[in-house]
Structure formats: structure tokens, C-alpha cells
Amino acid sequence: MAIGRPMFQVGSNIFELIEFTATKTSVVPTSDRKTPILYGVNVAKVREVIRLPIxxxxxxxxxxxxxxxxxxxxxxxAIHLAKALGYDDEPVTPSSQVIVTxxxxxxxxxVVAGTRRIRRVSWDKVLPPSSDAFNTITGMMLIENQDFIxxxxxxxxxxxxxxxxxxxGTSAYAIEGASQSGASAPNQGGSLGGASAPAASKRPLILVVDDSPTARRAICELLRGMQLDIIEYTxxxxxxKDLSTAEEGSDLSKVQLIVSDVEMPKLDGYSFVKRIRGNEKLKKMPIILHSSLTGDVNKDRAKQAGADAYVGKLNRKxxxxxxxxxxxxxxxxAS
Incomplete structure (x- = not known):
């Protein structure tokens, strides 16, 4: 199954995902019941779905x-996804499929047991993980029959x-040249981070938006190593909400540039850019979209949304x- 170019409008806050299941054996010692759990991956990361190859x-x-x-x-x-998730009992069979990303x-x-469908959803229906314990999950949403995906x-x-x-490994997030002093974490709820610029600072103030703690920490370390001050949001x-209502003289009113992820629960990066471009006070704000989604299609979508640049995730150059x-x-x- 080839994956085509998304047909929805840039800034609609809509994306598509491929549904599939992974089977987990019950954690109850007296039960051997196997429960299929519904998962999804953003179509933008998928090149195609194929039958199990040699x-x-x-x-x-x-x-x-x-x-x-x-x-x-x-x-x-070839990665057995169920095993990567800790579900050791799901077999690989001739009917298995491969999601090529x-x-x-x-x-x-x-490698998955099989894909089910492509689902079109709105990011505002996607909830962020309720705990850092869900470290392999970027979001969850309630669907029909009170099921979660x-x-x-x-x-x-x-x-x-x-x-x-x-x-x-995780060193992919430790960019060469980044400061190793450590980044301050944002406050709960994703508002103003503890790393905001002091009032007397003359260094440029950058707003960083990324729902991944690992990626956000790495980009903030990189920017601090470039003598930039940071405000973080998750x-x-x-x-x-905070940027559009910021009062004159506040830290947020002094932001000179935004670096934002693209895939985020509630509001994606493209829609975020569109909102800023539609705001009279903020419309000239420079915006860099920063994503693992590669290819000309995603660069074109960023340009349509109004971003000044689209860069690979944590690509220093x-x-x-x-x-x-x-x-x-x-x-x-940066010199």
C-alpha cells in the first residue's frame, strides 16, 4: 500500500494516522487472555505498507x-514492533505487514500483525500522555466504542x-556544540519555563515549543550554547494563548523568534504558525519549524503555513x- 500526499488544508490542525494493533498478554497471573491494543502512527512518517518480505x-x-x-x-x-513495546507473545507470521517509515x-x-485503516483526526482531539511513564507514546485519543488509540x-x-x-541511540539528541549545563524544565501545563530571560539581558529571546522532553531539552541546550535566552513550552x-495575550513589557512580549515542533497534541506546528500570521501584533514574528518529518512535502506545507524556515530535528547546521x-x-x- 503506497501512501499518498495529504489532501487536507495546511493549518486545518488535521492529520492522518495508520491504525494497527499489538497484542499484550494479560498481567493478571491467573489469566492468559491476550488483549489487542490499538496504536497509530502519523501517515507523514510512513512511505508505504508492504507484505512481510524476506x-x-x-x-x-x-x-x-x-x-x-x-x-x-x-x-x-526490520523491527518487531510488539517486542519493542514489551509484548513478547505476538508472533511474526506470513500474514504480518511492515510499516516502512x-x-x-x-x-x-x-513489523506488525496487520494494519486496519487510515484515520483522519484533528490534533485538538489528541491528549498528551498523562505521565512520563508513557515514554513511547506522543498522544492518545478516545474513539468510537469508548476505545483509546x-x-x-x-x-x-x-x-x-x-x-x-x-x-x-539517544546521543542523536545530544547535538555537537550544545551547552551541557542542562535546561530548565517548563512549568506544569506547558507554560512559561524556568529558563526565561532576565529583564536586563540583551541576548535574543527565543520561544521553544516541543512536547518531547528529550528533544526540547536538547534544542534548548543548543540555543543556550549560542548565547540565546529561552522560554520553553510543552x-x-x-x-x-500566552503569546497572543502577553502584556507589553512582559518576557513574552520580548520574544524575537519562535522555534516550534510540528507534531503536537491539541495544536500542531502548522496551525500554530497560521494563527501567528493572522495576528496583527505577531504576524511578522520569525518562525522556524523544527521536525523529524522529512521531504519536500513537509517543507512545502511549512512554507504554505508561513514559516520562515523548516529544519531537520536537531540538525545543528x-x-x-x-x-x-x-x-x-x-x-x-552562532559564529
Whole structure:
């Protein structure tokens, strides 16, 4: 199954996801009941869904990595997704399918029992995870029959696997040149972060919006290492509410540039940009969208929304170039 270009309007706060299930054995000791759990992944990260190919085993320290397969001349790692989620009892059978993904300039094939449908949903129906314990989930939503569908963080799953197999792993989020002093966490609810700029500071003040704690911490460390002050938000809806109502003289009224993720519960990055461009007070604010979603389609969507730049997630070179283009010439922190 090939995945086509999204047809919905940029800024509609709509996205599409592919539904699939993973089967978990009951945690009750006296029961061996197996429960299918409904999951989803953003279609924007999916190149295609294919039948189970011939998988060649390879030496790895990660048991969920089944091996590699050939897709039109390119070797793709095959990952048993149920096993990566801790569900060891779901078998791989000839009827299994592979969700071939591409994000952060990397390709991977996630083996699942089968896909169900493509669902079009609004980000405002997606709730953020209720706890950091759900570290492989970016959001959840209530659907028909009072069921939940959980949107998986495929980037986090892949990074964890790479870390355990001796690859790049979570170090992908430790950008070369970033400050290692540590970033202050935002307040609960995703409002003004503890790293806001002092009133007397002459350094540019940047608003960073990202729902991933790991990615947000890394981008903030990078920006601080460039002599930039930071205000952090965990979601664009809260950032928009506070930014659009900020009083003159407040820290938020001094923001000179926004760096925002694209995929976020409640309000996505494209819709966030559209709202800012429609606000008379904020419409000239420079905005850099910062995402693991790759390809010209996503760059085109960012341009349509009104973003000044679209950069790869934690790509230092692209971020620095975008900052140089957007910030005043007097800023020299990127040199």
C-alpha cells in the first residue's frame, strides 16, 4: 500500500494516522487472555505498507531487530514492533505487514500483525500522555466504542533500540556544540519555563515549543550554547494563548523568534504558525519549524503555513543557518 500526499488544508490542525494493533498478554497471573491494543502512527512518517518480505537475520544486541530486508535496492532494518513495546507473545507470521517509515533522514521497517485503516483526526482531539511513564507514546485519543488509540513515538523507539545495539541511540539528541549545563524544565501545563530571560539581558529571546522532553531539552541546550535566552513550552496551544495575550513589557512580549515542533497534541506546528500570521501584533514574528518529518512535502506545507524556515530535528547546521537569517545582524552567538 503506497501512501499518498495529504489532501487536507495546511493549518486545518488535521492529520492522518495508520491504525494497527499489538497484542499484550494479560498481567493478571491467573489469566492468559491476550488483549489487542490499538496504536497509530502519523501517515507523514510512513512511505508505504508492504507484505512481510524476506528478512535476513543480522547480529545485534536488540532482540526486537529481526534483521534487514531489501526494498528496491536499499537495506532496511526490520523491527518487531510488539517486542519493542514489551509484548513478547505476538508472533511474526506470513500474514504480518511492515510499516516502512522515514523520519530524521532514517528509514526503518516496523513489523506488525496487520494494519486496519487510515484515520483522519484533528490534533485538538489528541491528549498528551498523562505521565512520563508513557515514554513511547506522543498522544492518545478516545474513539468510537469508548476505545483509546495510542499514537506511538517511533523516533523514541528507534533511538532506544540503537542505544542498546551500540548505535547512535539517544546521543542523536545530544547535538555537537550544545551547552551541557542542562535546561530548565517548563512549568506544569506547558507554560512559561524556568529558563526565561532576565529583564536586563540583551541576548535574543527565543520561544521553544516541543512536547518531547528529550528533544526540547536538547534544542534548548543548543540555543543556550549560542548565547540565546529561552522560554520553553510543552505545547503550542498554551504558547499561543500566552503569546497572543502577553502584556507589553512582559518576557513574552520580548520574544524575537519562535522555534516550534510540528507534531503536537491539541495544536500542531502548522496551525500554530497560521494563527501567528493572522495576528496583527505577531504576524511578522520569525518562525522556524523544527521536525523529524522529512521531504519536500513537509517543507512545502511549512512554507504554505508561513514559516520562515523548516529544519531537520536537531540538525545543528540547518538550525544555525536559519537563526542567522532570522535574527538581527548584531547577534554573533552562532559564529
Amino acid at each position: 528478512i535476513v537475520p543480522c547480529l545485534t544486541n536488540a532482540p526486537e531487530v529481526l534483521g534487514v530486508f531489501n526494498l528496491r535496492g536499499a537495506p532496511i532494518p 522515514e523520519f530524521s533522514s532514517r528509514k526503518a521497517g516496523f 495510542f499514537i506511538l513515538d517511533f523516533e523514541r523507539i528507534l533511538l532506544d533500540i540503537e542505544s542498546r545495539s551500540g548505535g547512535q 505545547n503550542a496551544e498554551a504558547a499561543w 540547518e538550525i544555525v543557518e536559519a537563526l542567522k537569517a532570522a535574527l538581527p545582524p548584531t547577534w554573533t552567538g
